[in-house]
Amino acid sequence: MEVEPSVRVTIDDVARAAGVSRQTVSRAMNGKGEISASTRRRVLATIEELDYRPSVFARGMRTQRAGTLGLILSDIANPFFPAVARGVFDAAAAHGFSVVVHNTDAHAGREAAATREILDGGAEGVIGFFEALGDDELVALHRRLPLVVADRRAPAPDVASVSSDFATGTRLAVEHLLAQGHRHLGMLDGAVGVDHVRRHAFAAAAPGAPIVTGPPTLTGGTAAAVQLLREHPDVTALFAFNDLMAVGAVRALREQGRQVPGDCAVVGYDDLTLAADLDPPLTTVHTDKYELGSTLVEALDGVIRARRAGDGAAAGPEHRLLPATLVVRRSG
Amino acid sequence: MEVEPSVRVTIDDVARAAGVSRQTVSRAMNGKGEISASTRRRVLATIEELDYRPSVFARGMRTQRAGTLGLILSDIANPFFPAVARGVFDAAAAHGFSVVVHNTDAHAGREAAATREILDGGAEGVIGFFEALGDDELVALHRRLPLVVADRRAPAPDVASVSSDFATGTRLAVEHLLAQGHRHLGMLDGAVGVDHVRRHAFAAAAPGAPIVTGPPTLTGGTAAAVQLLREHPDVTALFAFNDLMAVGAVRALREQGRQVPGDCAVVGYDDLTLAADLDPPLTTVHTDKYELGSTLVEALDGVIRARRAGDGAAAGPEHRLLPATLVVRRSG
DNA sequence: ATGAAAGCGCTAACAG
DNA sequence: CTGTTAGCGCTTTCAT
Numbered sequence: 001m002e003v004e005p006s007v008r009v010t011i012d013d014v015a016r017a018a019g020v021s022r023q024t025v026s027r028a029m030n031g032k033g034e035i036s037a038s039t040r041r042r043v044l045a046t047i048e049e050l051d052y053r054p055s056v057f058a059r060g061m062r063t064q065r066a067g068t069l070g071l072i073l074s075d076i077a078n079p080f081f082p083a084v085a086r087g088v089f090d091a092a093a094a095h096g097f098s099v100v101v102h103n104t105d106a107h108a109g110r111e112a113a114a115t116r117e118i119l120d121g122g123a124e125g126v127i128g129f130f131e132a133l134g135d136d137e138l139v140a141l142h143r144r145l146p147l148v149v150a151d152r153r154a155p156a157p158d159v160a161s162v163s164s165d166f167a168t169g170t171r172l173a174v175e176h177l178l179a180q181g182h183r184h185l186g187m188l189d190g191a192v193g194v195d196h197v198r199r200h201a202f203a204a205a206a207p208g209a210p211i212v213t214g215p216p217t218l219t220g221g222t223a224a225a226v227q228l229l230r231e232h233p234d235v236t237a238l239f240a241f242n243d244l245m246a247v248g249a250v251r252a253l254r255e256q257g258r259q260v261p262g263d264c265a266v267v268g269y270d271d272l273t274l275a276a277d278l279d280p281p282l283t284t285v286h287t288d289k290y291e292l293g294s295t296l297v298e299a300l301d302g303v304i305r306a307r308r309a310g311d312g313a314a315a316g317p318e319h320r321l322l323p324a325t326l327v328v329r330r331s332g
Numbered sequence: 333m334e335v336e337p338s339v340r341v342t343i344d345d346v347a348r349a350a351g352v353s354r355q356t357v358s359r360a361m362n363g364k365g366e367i368s369a370s371t372r373r374r375v376l377a378t379i380e381e382l383d384y385r386p387s388v389f390a391r392g393m394r395t396q397r398a399g400t401l402g403l404i405l406s407d408i409a410n411p412f413f414p415a416v417a418r419g420v421f422d423a424a425a426a427h428g429f430s431v432v433v434h435n436t437d438a439h440a441g442r443e444a445a446a447t448r449e450i451l452d453g454g455a456e457g458v459i460g461f462f463e464a465l466g467d468d469e470l471v472a473l474h475r476r477l478p479l480v481v482a483d484r485r486a487p488a489p490d491v492a493s494v495s496s497d498f499a500t501g502t503r504l505a506v507e508h509l510l511a512q513g514h515r516h517l518g519m520l521d522g523a524v525g526v527d528h529v530r531r532h533a534f535a536a537a538a539p540g541a542p543i544v545t546g547p548p549t550l551t552g553g554t555a556a557a558v559q560l561l562r563e564h565p566d567v568t569a570l571f572a573f574n575d576l577m578a579v580g581a582v583r584a585l586r587e588q589g590r591q592v593p594g595d596c597a598v599v600g601y602d603d604l605t606l607a608a609d610l611d612p613p614l615t616t617v618h619t620d621k622y623e624l625g626s627t628l629v630e631a632l633d634g635v636i637r638a639r640r641a642g643d644g645a646a647a648g649p650e651h652r653l654l655p656a657t658l659v660v661r662r663s664g
Numbered sequence: 665a666t667g668a669a670a671g672c673g674c675t676a677a678c679a680g
Numbered sequence: 681c682t683g684t685t686a687g688c689g690c691t692t693t694c695a696t
Contacts, residue, residue, distance in 0.1 A: 008689085010690085011689065020667085021667045021668075022667090022668095022689090022690080023666075023667065024666060024667080026691060027665095027666085030691085032691090035665065035666080036665060039665085053451070053452050054689080055454070055689055055690070056392070056398075056453055057388075057389050057390075057392035057393040057398070057689075058389075058393055058672090058690040058691085059689080059690055060388070060672095060690090061387070061671095061672045061690070061691090062671090062672060062690055062691040063672095063690085064389075066388075067453070068432065068453070075418065076408075076414045076418050077414050077415055077417075077418040079606075081414070082408045082411070082413070082414040085408050085409075085433075086408055086409040086435065089408065089433065090435070093435075098434070098449060099432060099433065100432045101417075101421065101431060101433055102425075102430070103418065103421050103422070103425075120385050120386075120388060121388055121398070121400070121430055218605070247606065250609070251609070273409070273411065273550070274579065274606050274610065277579050277583070278609050278610060278611060279611030279612070280611070290409075340672095340673085342673055343674065343675095352683085353682070353684075354673090354674080354675085354683090355675080355682070355684080356681090358675060358676095359681095359682085364675090364676095366682085367681065367682080368681060371681085386673080387674070389672080389673075390672070390675090390688090391673080392674090392688095393688045393689070393690090394674055394675045394687090395688095396688090
């Protein structure tokens with residue numbers, strides 16, 4: 001099988017074929033500068049005909065734009081992120097952006113590495129679920145590239161942020177458990193990182209209640225639950241950092257012969273797609289993950305435009321808090 | 333907040349600072365050509381010191397390489413894909429690639445659009461879960477860019493492919509259902525696209541059994557199950573295209589007051605992370621999704637290298653079939 | 665409204 | 681082993 005030499009059609013080819021200069025072609029396709037409607041139409045037709053595709057490299061060299069956004073998250077395999085990512089992809093596509101994704105496993109080193117790669121890769125902006133990097137690093141990144149931080153408070157007032165309203169969500173969960181008559185709550189915290197909104201909100205709503213921290217995964221939830229139950233056997237209700245940990249907790253409880261919610265209630269966070277189909281159906285805090293994703297892109301787009309306009313001090317970046325609601329099912 | 337003019341450090345700055353020519357700097361960082369260890373070290377130190385980052389655009393202009401791969405899939409929100417994607421990301425990172433993801437919803441138009449964007453974006457290769465595009469289009473794409481097709485038979489012998497062994501997986505599922513004494517099977521098919529391995533394997537293993545097709549989603553599974561049960565009320569076992577459809581089927585069965593598996597067994601495909609935690613725990617066909625992802629990258633890397641070497645007729649591309657095993661849980 | 669000139673930052677090819 | 685010479689394909693001045 002012969003591989004074509006793949007001779008690239010360049011802007012000059014188009015210019016020649018259309019009988020104009022390169023700049024005219026450039027103007028025709030970028031809609032910039034003055035150009036007569038007729039020549040414009042003709043050039044566009046030629047482009048079509050020759051199936052001309054501008055080189056991102058050549059264009060990027062002049063414009064520093066590649067039409068891509070970076071999306072940094074800890075683990076796409078955690079079902080929370082795909083739901084968000086879908087929102088990001090769709091909104092990005094609507095704005096003409098492609099998105100490159102980096103998994104960090106919430107390691108500071110890998111968050112920094114992802115950051116560097118995105119910077120080097122010529123992306124026009126970053127959406128980051130940073131769990132390990134400090135505020136200073138984020139501010140520094142923000143100076144180099146449009147940035148929106150996700151599910152974390154803004155590291156500085158001029159850095160845009162979009163986040164689930166964790167404080168409210170957590171409060172709703174705890175209040176529900178309390179209203180169910182539970183007096184001994186416990187929390188399975190999964191925030192290995194720097195931001196502890198859920199933990200603080202829990203501590204505020206259930207003062208003195210035990211908190212055990214572990215990785216925000218299924219097995220992390222199981223391990224954390226085992227430990228918490230060992231140290232506090234009287235606990236009758238568990239609030240988990242996310243649904244994955246909640247499921248892990250259910251596994252642990254079953255293993256120990258405890259009924260859910262009979263012997264111990266479990267409430268999660270995220271409301272994953274399959275939360276209602278679990279055994280038992282999971283009571284959890286719902287946030288619109290797709291909306292989170294698309295809102296992140298909108299916010300980032302705003303930052304990008306503002307910066308392009310050299311508009312350093314403009315309207316000020318977005319700081320959105322997305323509503324969180326409790327979905328009561330059977331686990332708690 | 334002032335935004336830095338962001339003066340780029342160029343290869344010339346490094347060359348000047350290190351007292352060498354640009355070319356030497358290039359050699360030092362790319363490990364190409366002859367260069368003395370000492371100057372090399374010195375240049376590298378200078379690069380470090382100046383925090384020099386080569387421009388992907390300038391480099392890409394010469395090399396046509398951006399260090400990115402394209403990943404085309406129908407919907408990242410379908411839990412099957414994130415598991416695969418994680419394998420893709422990790423392997424890609426190990427090979428120094430970034431990956432840009434495109435969702436197509438299995439629409440031919442969007443598959444073509446994603447393809448074009450990846451092509452235009454200067455990616456070095458594509459991994460594609462194509463469900464709508466015809467073999468001809470894939471072959472054409474393959475001529476323009478290194479390609480590996482996923483979970484689909486190769487459109488031509490020289491196009492690499494990696495796929496779950498759907499034929500075996502399906503056969504195992506059907507045989508299991510038969511062994512359980514079921515005599516009236518039905519299939520919920522979700523392949524809206526061109527490749528029908530599961531469907532054919534099912535038809536071969538359970539001749540004459542009814543098959544209903546719908547979108548490979550939760551609601552698609554519910555709808556397909558409703559229809560199938562209406563037309564064939566005697567069916568006592570359902571084989572679903574994937575776990576999502578299986579869960580949708582379980583919902584439908586419950587809605588109709590049928591017990592699972594008592595009145596009707598359900599077997600899925602994929603073995604999603606939460607399959608064991610569902611109600612009832614889902615019997616399903618397991619494939620190592622992470623391995624699928626990483627294998628895809630390895631295969632693609634092979635194609636890329638071969639093509640670079642101008643090695644059109646070399647060893648021939650990979651055609652891998654990943655093992656599929658049945659995991660019996662309680663749903664069937 | 666259009667064209668000509670001038671690079672953007674890098675590497676391949678060739679000298680030395 | 682190192683330096684010089686040419687562009688890669690595009691957009692941005694600046695003329696016209």
